[in-house]
Amino acid sequence: MPPLDPLHRWRLLGLDEKPDYAGLLTYSGVPYTEDPAELAGVDVAIVGAPIDDLVSDRPGARFAPRAIRAASCPPGPHLESRADWSAALRVVDFGDAPVAPADLERSHAAITATVAQVVQAGALPIVLGGDHATTEATIAALHAAHGPIALIQFDAHTDTGTEVFGVERSHGTGMYRLVRDGLVTGDRYVQIGLRGYWPGEREFAWQREQGITSIFMHDVRDRGIRAAVEEALVVVGDHPVFLSADVDVLDPAFAPGTGTPEPGGMASGDLLWSCRTIAARTNLVGMDVVEVIPTAVGSSDITALVAERAVRETLTGLAERRG
């Protein structure tokens, strides 16, 4: 089944773009397919992971994949980088993983299986969460193809708890489980933007034992985002890298639509620059943006909008890397 082109009717009018609010809803208006055979020759496939069953506070991130797609903007070259991902890369929207509400095992298996189809086709998956536990399901598929994964995580929280409210499966424990089980290598794992009041000394002691690099928000404030990202690039080296952007790394003033907001966070421009730089300068094998709770429709949803741009900057960095 050939991909559906959301721009088809506009192309008949001689246009190569459509209004964001009209037509079939895909990421940035890219072609839509659910057929793995159509991924041949594709550089990047967008996958939705609409599940938020494992959040510890406010739910709603299950609505994010649609909101991020709806917060899109027309393609074109990046004014700073000059790279144009829409010209340099073949990108498709591979649709959502077939999740089942309240069935964690089936939903995570569906995310892993859908991402695995992308990886097996040689394309790079970009996953729209969903809560941060979806990263476990995504990295499971990447680990099967690439072996142990290096991880750069933008987040207010480490997500390395052994349990949250006595429960082992949580959006606060995914990174602990990934390191414990060997899917992510501790000494190739960097956290950027940590702040607030969680976790505690026990978790940080475990993190130090694993060789995990923690760059706190006060470090970013004191040293600057460029120094923080340079340190992260050294830690991950040329190993296969996953970039995970929890939108709560941003100050709630920039990203109010998230379930566990923590004041005093990063500004949008720093996160966007970081995503582009990491995509341009690492062996990136996958990316996700998680924990967005929609608060409005289309481009007025500022949290979905910055999540959309985090993906767009990653695509731009990949286009830069192509040269």
Ligand SMILES: [Mn+2]
């Ligand atoms: Mn998180």
